[in-house]
Amino acid sequence: MTVKFSRRAALTAAAALPLAATARSVSASTSAEMAKAPASHSRSFKLGDFTVTTLLDGSRPVENPKPIFGGGASDAEFAATSAQNFIPADVAQFFFTPTLVDTGQEKILFDTGLGQGGIQMALAEVGLTPQDIDVVLLTHMHPDHIGGMTTEGAETFSKARYLTGRQEFDFWGAQGEGNRIGDLMAKKVTPFAEKLSFLEDGGSVASGISAVASFGHTPGHMGYMLDSGGQQLMLTADLANHYVWSFAHPDWEVKFDMDKSAATTSRRKVLDMLASTRTPMIGYHMPFPAAGYVETRGSGFRFVPVSYQMMG
Numbered sequence: 001m002t003v004k005f006s007r008r009a010a011l012t013a014a015a016a017l018p019l020a021a022t023a024r025s026v027s028a029s030t031s032a033e034m035a036k037a038p039a040s041h042s043r044s045f046k047l048g049d050f051t052v053t054t055l056l057d058g059s060r061p062v063e064n065p066k067p068i069f070g071g072g073a074s075d076a077e078f079a080a081t082s083a084q085n086f087i088p089a090d091v092a093q094f095f096f097t098p099t100l101v102d103t104g105q106e107k108i109l110f111d112t113g114l115g116q117g118g119i120q121m122a123l124a125e126v127g128l129t130p131q132d133i134d135v136v137l138l139t140h141m142h143p144d145h146i147g148g149m150t151t152e153g154a155e156t157f158s159k160a161r162y163l164t165g166r167q168e169f170d171f172w173g174a175q176g177e178g179n180r181i182g183d184l185m186a187k188k189v190t191p192f193a194e195k196l197s198f199l200e201d202g203g204s205v206a207s208g209i210s211a212v213a214s215f216g217h218t219p220g221h222m223g224y225m226l227d228s229g230g231q232q233l234m235l236t237a238d239l240a241n242h243y244v245w246s247f248a249h250p251d252w253e254v255k256f257d258m259d260k261s262a263a264t265t266s267r268r269k270v271l272d273m274l275a276s277t278r279t280p281m282i283g284y285h286m287p288f289p290a291a292g293y294v295e296t297r298g299s300g301f302r303f304v305p306v307s308y309q310m311m312g
């Protein structure tokens with residue numbers, strides 16, 4: 001069994017090599033950073049009839065994370081929480097992880113990555129190309145989520161239709177020229193408007209997949225609840241941006257959250273629900289493979305990374 005597994009993994013890796021080389025050349029400037037990323041860029045889980053695959057688009061270290069994730073905390077508090085959780089306080093490893101849900105009927109990709117070729121490389125590991133994707137869903141319009149919509153100016157997922165939250169699209173669409181994210185959406189998303197449809201809170205993406213409003217990170221940011229064969233898993237997107245700091249202290253302000261207080265309220269509400277129902281989650285910026293569970297700890301929470309659950 002073990003032998004079969006590793007041989008298959010080796011064959012898959014070998015098959016992906018030519019594409020991986022291509023993808024690397026697209027992002028030559030990030031190759032040094034990518035060298036520190038995990039060797040595997042995909043991980044699949046079974047959830048009822050669904051196959052859920054996390055796809056590592058990129059990973060890089062970022063120095064001085066306290067002003068990003070520790071708004072409102074003292075340096076001493078930030079250092080103490082970091083030490084308690086066995087991570088340094090002066091550097092954070094960032095991860096960017098879109099998720100593919102194969103329902104058996106459709107292949108639905110949640111978010112598209114930075115647009116530097118990583119998503120193509122990760123898809124190749126599971127034997128897919130961007131043309132195999134039926135639906136692309138955008139959880140929100142931040143650059144690390146919509147960047148992969150185009151590659152060198154061309155539509156990346158050219159056979160797909162697109163879905164996103166109406167509130168999110170309307171908000172960024174109303175920004176004047178010169179707004180960084182509004183401008184990027186106009187370049188990456190709006191050109192494909194005829195293939196785009198919109199979701200409200202509770203809206204259905206497909207049978208067993210529904211939108212869960214978690215506004216605050218952006219005005220229309222939404223997570224997605226998967227439900228198949230009596231099993232549930234939530235794609236939380238950017239609800240909590242760091243697996244230690246944002247869980248242990250959901251009230252610490254995160255630089256990337258547009259409405260800090262709404263983001264904190266959403267974070268507490270959803271994490272509390274996931275902890276009390278013991279529902280697994282996949283978070284876009286969690287350490288790869290980005291999946292885990294949530295437990296309540298003190299006045300906050302703890303992210304419990306997945307090990308060998310949901311393997312079969």
Ligand SMILES: [Zn+2]
Nearest residue numbers: 142144238284
């Ligand atoms: Zn993000």
